[in-house]
Amino acid sequence: MGDRRCRYCQKSFQPSKFQPRQTVCSEAECQRKRRADYHRRKLASDPEYRDGCRDSPRKWRARNPGYWKQYRQKNPAAVEQNREQQKLRDQKRKLCNLANNTSALDLKHSAAKVWLIGSGAAHLANNNSAHSQVFVIQALPPRPVPPASSCKQHPAGSAEDPAA
Numbered sequence: 001m002g003d004r005r006c007r008y009c010q011k012s013f014q015p016s017k018f019q020p021r022q023t024v025c026s027e028a029e030c031q032r033k034r035r036a037d038y039h040r041r042k043l044a045s046d047p048e049y050r051d052g053c054r055d056s057p058r059k060w061r062a063r064n065p066g067y068w069k070q071y072r073q074k075n076p077a078a079v080e081q082n083r084e085q086q087k088l089r090d091q092k093r094k095l096c097n098l099a100n101n102t103s104a105l106d107l108k109h110s111a112a113k114v115w116l117i118g119s120g121a122a123h124l125a126n127n128n129s130a131h132s133q134v135f136v137i138q139a140l141p142p143r144p145v146p147p148a149s150s151c152k153q154h155p156a157g158s159a160e161d162p163a164a
């Protein structure tokens with residue numbers, strides 16, 4: 001197998017059998033340089049390529065100022081939907097961050113219960129993030145009496161302890 005040196009980092013690498021003329025190793029940084037060089041050379045030598053790149057999203061926005069503002073004014077429903085979806089994405093991210101927070105308790109090994117309260121609890125149960133508040137409550141020690149009902153059926157604000 002012919003070893004060769006990367007044009008950018010000078011390290012030796014094995015060319016891919018699909019790219020026998022490969023001159024750049026597969027490191028992300030070297031590949032990024034290769035693409036940037038290709039782009040620069042193409043821009044200089046290929047007018048069609050240049051025209052295609054002129055319509056990059058950024059340049060398109062620059063040539064069409066106010067498009068999105070008008071779109072939002074004409075489509076308030078889409079704006080509202082996007083706003084709601086963004087809220088859900090934010091909530092999901094917060095929950096993920098909470099789960100990744102290593103200073104938190106390991107929920108898998110704690111005897112805690114999670115109560116979902118709010119209009120969206122059923123949606124959350126179906127794996128859609130929703131407008132729910134999540135309470136994590138340390139469970140009481142096990143008792144012989146099993147819980148009466150699931151959390152979804154539990155009426156909010158009622159007496160919590162069926163044995164009381």
Ligand SMILES: [Zn+2]
Pocket residue numbers: 006007008009010011024025026027030
């Ligand atoms: Zn390299």
